Structure formats: structure tokens, C-alpha cells
Amino acid sequence: MTPLVNDTFLRALLREPTPYTPVWLMRQAGRYLAEYKQTRAKAGSFLALAKSPALATEVTLQPLDRFKLDAAILFSDILTVPDAMGLGLYFAEGEGPRFERPLRDAGAIAKLCAPDPGKELKYVLDAVSEIRRALGGRVPLIGFSGSPYTLACYMVEGGGSDDFRTIKTMLYSEPALLHRILQVNARAVADYLNAQIEAGAQAVMIFDTWGGNLSHAAFREFSLDYTAQVISQLKREHNGVRIPNIVFTKGGGLWLEAIAAIGCDCIGLDWTTSLGEARKRTDNRVALQGNLDPMTLFASSEAIRSEVARVLADFGQGSGHIFNLGHGISQFTPPDAVATLVDAVHSYSPAYHQDTQTAQ
Amino acid sequence: MTPLVNDTFLRALLREPTPYTPVWLMRQAGRYLAEYKQTRAKAGSFLALAKSPALATEVTLQPLDRFKLDAAILFSDILTVPDAMGLGLYFAEGEGPRFERPLRDAGAIAKLCAPDPGKELKYVLDAVSEIRRALGGRVPLIGFSGSPYTLACYMVEGGGSDDFRTIKTMLYSEPALLHRILQVNARAVADYLNAQIEAGAQAVMIFDTWGGNLSHAAFREFSLDYTAQVISQLKREHNGVRIPNIVFTKGGGLWLEAIAAIGCDCIGLDWTTSLGEARKRTDNRVALQGNLDPMTLFASSEAIRSEVARVLADFGQGSGHIFNLGHGISQFTPPDAVATLVDAVHSYSPAYHQDTQTAQ
Numbered sequence: 212m213t214p215l216v217n218d219t220f221l222r223a224l225l226r227e228p229t230p231y232t233p234v235w236l237m238r239q240a241g242r243y244l245a246e247y248k249q250t251r252a253k254a255g256s257f258l259a260l261a262k263s264p265a266l267a268t269e270v271t272l273q274p275l276d277r278f279k280l281d282a283a284i285l286f287s288d289i290l291t292v293p294d295a296m297g298l299g300l301y302f303a304e305g306e307g308p309r310f311e312r313p314l315r316d317a318g319a320i321a322k323l324c325a326p327d328p329g330k331e332l333k334y335v336l337d338a339v340s341e342i343r344r345a346l347g348g349r350v351p352l353i354g355f356s357g358s359p360y361t362l363a364c365y366m367v368e369g370g371g372s373d374d375f376r377t378i379k380t381m382l383y384s385e386p387a388l389l390h391r392i393l394q395v396n397a398r399a400v401a402d403y404l405n406a407q408i409e410a411g412a413q414a415v416m417i418f419d420t421w422g423g424n425l426s427h428a429a430f431r432e433f434s435l436d437y438t439a440q441v442i443s444q445l446k447r448e449h450n451g452v453r454i455p456n457i458v459f460t461k462g463g464g465l466w467l468e469a470i471a472a473i474g475c476d477c478i479g480l481d482w483t484t485s486l487g488e489a490r491k492r493t494d495n496r497v498a499l500q501g502n503l504d505p506m507t508l509f510a511s512s513e514a515i516r517s518e519v520a521r522v523l524a525d526f527g528q529g530s531g532h533i534f535n536l537g538h539g540i541s542q543f544t545p546p547d548a549v550a551t552l553v554d555a556v557h558s559y560s561p562a563y564h565q566d567t568q569t570a571q
Numbered sequence: 572m573t574p575l576v577n578d579t580f581l582r583a584l585l586r587e588p589t590p591y592t593p594v595w596l597m598r599q600a601g602r603y604l605a606e607y608k609q610t611r612a613k614a615g616s617f618l619a620l621a622k623s624p625a626l627a628t629e630v631t632l633q634p635l636d637r638f639k640l641d642a643a644i645l646f647s648d649i650l651t652v653p654d655a656m657g658l659g660l661y662f663a664e665g666e667g668p669r670f671e672r673p674l675r676d677a678g679a680i681a682k683l684c685a686p687d688p689g690k691e692l693k694y695v696l697d698a699v700s701e702i703r704r705a706l707g708g709r710v711p712l713i714g715f716s717g718s719p720y721t722l723a724c725y726m727v728e729g730g731g732s733d734d735f736r737t738i739k740t741m742l743y744s745e746p747a748l749l750h751r752i753l754q755v756n757a758r759a760v761a762d763y764l765n766a767q768i769e770a771g772a773q774a775v776m777i778f779d780t781w782g783g784n785l786s787h788a789a790f791r792e793f794s795l796d797y798t799a800q801v802i803s804q805l806k807r808e809h810n811g812v813r814i815p816n817i818v819f820t821k822g823g824g825l826w827l828e829a830i831a832a833i834g835c836d837c838i839g840l841d842w843t844t845s846l847g848e849a850r851k852r853t854d855n856r857v858a859l860q861g862n863l864d865p866m867t868l869f870a871s872s873e874a875i876r877s878e879v880a881r882v883l884a885d886f887g888q889g890s891g892h893i894f895n896l897g898h899g900i901s902q903f904t905p906p907d908a909v910a911t912l913v914d915a916v917h918s919y920s921p922a923y924h925q926d927t928q929t930a931q
Contacts, residue, residue: 374866374901376866379869379870380866383864383866383869383870383871383874383875384874424843426843427842427843427845427848465843482786482787483783483784483785483790483825485787504785504789506734506735506736509740510743511743511744515743518743537786
């Protein structure tokens, strides 16, 4: 494999000195880009796009050709794993993801198995390899998965939900059923991420999009404990190179100490948590990723620059910060705003890395 | 006025000893009750129901006739204030509240005025007086309002929102416009709550439903500072009786220290925050209200009882806890589950009040 030209992102994840703060954006390959919409139209459907390694490679690289981003992230869907388990993923137009066979009765839950990523998810691994080749070492490639609990939300609800009534009824009334699903999911997610690492992912991220909707007690028992199982089973090296991991729990700001304790390398933060306070609370034991409010990108260039400056100052001096949004970029975002954001991070952040550079 | 038969709720708000933990539920008068749906049908529309003092009184008392609740809450809508400001509130079937004239341009914002509650909101004050009479001292009556920021969300967006893009664009690009709206709203909310107190409300609650969606920096500047203005302008006594207040910020668990510092008597908590930790963080300086996950009410009676026991144990010994859900009750809740909840709170909680009773 070609050596990395820009390894700033990986060094920041390991809290090693960097000349500036690296930046990438959750959902950076997506609908706010006209060229993405063109590829999506060519594919015919979102799933056809996600299942074609060539087209997934094309859209993964699109934002890198526009903006000086410091990482690429595999273009895929978080629901590939339950789809590979046989639940029948489909996208109803304007309604988001749905499953043909939601998982609700004890019989179906008993039969649930972790898929073999080399078979049912081979198209994802092929995409990872093809993207690595296409990147040619420009920036590192991030692999990802939904967390065991977040996947379970979609699997039990059969799609998105406002109140998570179905899965929470199971959680409170029949916790053993949900634990069985989560055990299978934890195994499946670990296998899936390890297969992505073997195919070429240089860092991996776990998206716990819905864990923050649980009560504080239920979060630990039904989400964090299973994310911890995944983390403990992940390959930490591949071909002698460290593979760092990131755990992002939207709405998880109250639980940072517990999240840091599962042994992850980096915690993703939404915009409700101060990076400076998070750094103190986690005692500098993990890197932090985030956390600009995605709605900032609808403001004036001046306002975007000033919010970028605020986020950088909030983290403060030293390495261990990866600049990102606090959640996925909105499909309505003007691309020029992203250019302003990336430029501001690269212009303003070297001032926060002078001490560490001098110390080398 | 008739003296109160049951003042447990008011005493708990002031952290005075009580024999048990009082309980009421946010949105306790609502669609999960068949008798509510009957009254709503009789009224013809939600707004007609909210604007009729006689019918508002009828639905306010309905849950008290079914369950041994320790407080009544005025049946009304949080958007009565912007409606009284002339924005034209209406309810599109199945779409939630909307305004005919959303507030977006500088001219309209400059003209915005706090309404005179005695005129434009007289129907609410009449409802408060009529409910007080109808209650005949059974339990205290809670008055309420949306917070200045939460009202502004609806006023600027023109209705509910997934991402609050319009108000946040104003917040980041033209903060002075939003500050002007929030100043008027703070004045309007203080006047409105004081008028409810004069009409007979024995406690007041401010619902900051959307403040938790702000970044940590923006929450203080655009939500909490204006809630603090309201709190500082509230009547603390009426006819020689203390009128306690409650501030509920959904998703505000990270900011409890700051919320407690504005001088409120009680903080409402959603289910993501531990009551025990909140009590330590606020140093027992405020009462705490909450925080059962509303989805618990879809579980078995056994599971409901065990979750009630967990919430009571989480707060622990002593006064200063008002049992509630962590958010409004779902319209799909089986009423029997509420009976189980209220019975469990009243059965299990005396054990947490023995020390304080002995100490009297």
C-alpha cells in the first residue's frame, strides 16, 4: 500500500503532535453535493449506490476533490449489518430506511445470527479496498458501523422512530430478548469492523446515534456495555500499524467518563458538550472529535469563522482534537460554507499546536 | 379560597418534609384518556378546547378523578403567548402547531410587543380561576408557560422543526434580531405567569422544550439568560403564600449547575440524568422533578413498579423530589399503567421520608 501523504488525522486520534487540527465532516459524501446527486441518479437508488463498490468509491472521493479534508469515510449505510442478517432493508421514498421483517418475536430473535462479512457484506469490503486504492495515500480511510443498540433500534422498530416505543417496551418488559439481540449485534459489529480493517480501513468509528435517548441506567446496560464488547474485540493493529477507534454517542455528553472507560481512542461529541469540559472530565485519556453545530453552516462566512474559532479555543492547546460537526451535515448545506469551515480550521488551528511542535 | 387538603406537592417544591413523594405527570390531561377525547370532540378543535375556560376546566380535572395525583396543571397550549402577539396560531391536522405569520424580518421583529395578559390572554386567566374553584382545594394548581427561547423557536420556524435551521441561522448570523425577540418574550412570559399567579396558580412551571438542542455556549446566551430574566421578575408570594417555580429544560442535564444558579425552586429532569447525581451537582439547593422514561408505561405492571422503585432510590432519602415522567405522557399510554405508576409512588415512597418526618 502507498504510504500516507497526510496522516494528521491518525496522529491526532493517538494524541501525537500535529502541525494543525485535522478536519473531516460526518456525512461529508452526501446530498449537499451536486456531484453526489448525479452519481445517486446514475445508480438508480440509494441501496444500489451503497452496494456498488465502484460508485461508493466515486462518492467517497467527491468531497476530497472539493475540500482539503484530512480523512475520507467509507460511503455506506449503517443498516448493512441487519440487512445481511436477513431483515430486508429498503428505502421508502421520503421515509428513510425500513425493514421488511422487523425483529419482535422470541422465535425470530432466537434464530438471529451474526453474518459472515466476507460473504453477505463482501460488497462493503470490496468498496473499502477500492477506495484505499483510489485514495493513493492522500488521507486515511475511516470504516464504520452502527452500535449494537442503534442497530437494534431499527431492527425492532422496523425503521426510524420518534419515541422508540417498540424497542423500549421490549427493554422494560422483556429485557432478555433485547440482550440476546444485542449480543448477536456486538459479535456482528466486531466482525464487520475487523473485516473492514483487514480490507484497508485505517481507523474505525462506531455511531451510537440513538443511545442518548435511553435513561442513564439503561444506557449503560443496553448500549455502552455492548459497544464495550465491540471495542474489546477490535483489532488494534493491522500490518504493524495502529488502527484507532472512535465512539460517537449522540446526546451522550452526560456519560463521557463511562464512555472513556471502555478503552476507546477517541470520543465523538455533539454540540451540546463543551470540548474543554469534556477534556477535563476525561482527564486527557482520549482524543475528542467534534463539535460544531451543523446549523452553523447556514450562517454568514464571518459567523462560520467565528464559531470555528470558538470550537478550537474550547479544546485549547495541544493535540488530540479532530475537528468535525456535532452530527451529520445537513443535505441543504451550501458547499461554499464547507470550504469556509475547512479553511478556517486549517488557518486558525496551527496556533494551538505550537507548544507540541516545539516539544518534539 | 378553600384551604388545601393536599399540599404535599408545594411542600416538596420548597424541600419541606412530606410523608411521601408527590406525583403528577406532564400532559396528564390529554389524549391517552377517552374522556379527554370526548371533551375535545365536543369542543370541535384543540384551540376551541384550550380557549374555553369551562372545557379547559373539565379536562384539567379528568386525570384527578381517575388517579390520586398530587397536583393539577392548567390545560392550555404553550403557544398562547405568540398567538396573543398576533402571529396567528393554528393546528394543521396531524402536523402540530403552526403560525400564519412566522417572525423573520427585522421590521416585524421591531414591532413585536408583549401582550397584556388581562386582555389578549384573559381566557387563560379565566380558566385558572375556574379550575381553582372546581378543585376546591383538593390539590394545588400549576400554571405554566413555554420559555422565551422555546416560544421563539415556534415563532421563527413557524411551527415545529427537525433541525431548527431558520432560528439557528438567525442566531448565528443575526443574533441581535433573536435577542430582540427573546427580550420581548421574557417580558411576555413573566407578565403571563404573574397574571396566572394572581388568577390562582399556586406554582408555575417554565417549559424549555427546545433549549437542549442549542450548543452549550448558545444555551446560556439565548435560552438560560432569558429564563433567568423571567424567574427574577416572578412574584414569589401571593396573598402571603409562597409560589414556587419549576424550570424544565429537556436535554439540559449537562447544565444543571447553571440552571440551579438562576434562582429557581425546582429543576425538571428528563430520563437521561440520574436524580442522585443531579442532587449532588446542585448541592441540594433546588428540588428536583422527574424523571421516569415515559415509555416505561408501555411495559408490564411489574416493570413499571420496578422502574418507579429505581427512580425513588436514585433520589434517595429526604424531601425535595416530585415524581414525574421525564417528558409528556404519550397519547398511546394505557391508562391502567398510570394507575400502577401513581400507586407505586405512593406505596414505595414513604420509606424515603421517615427520617424527615421523625425530625419534625
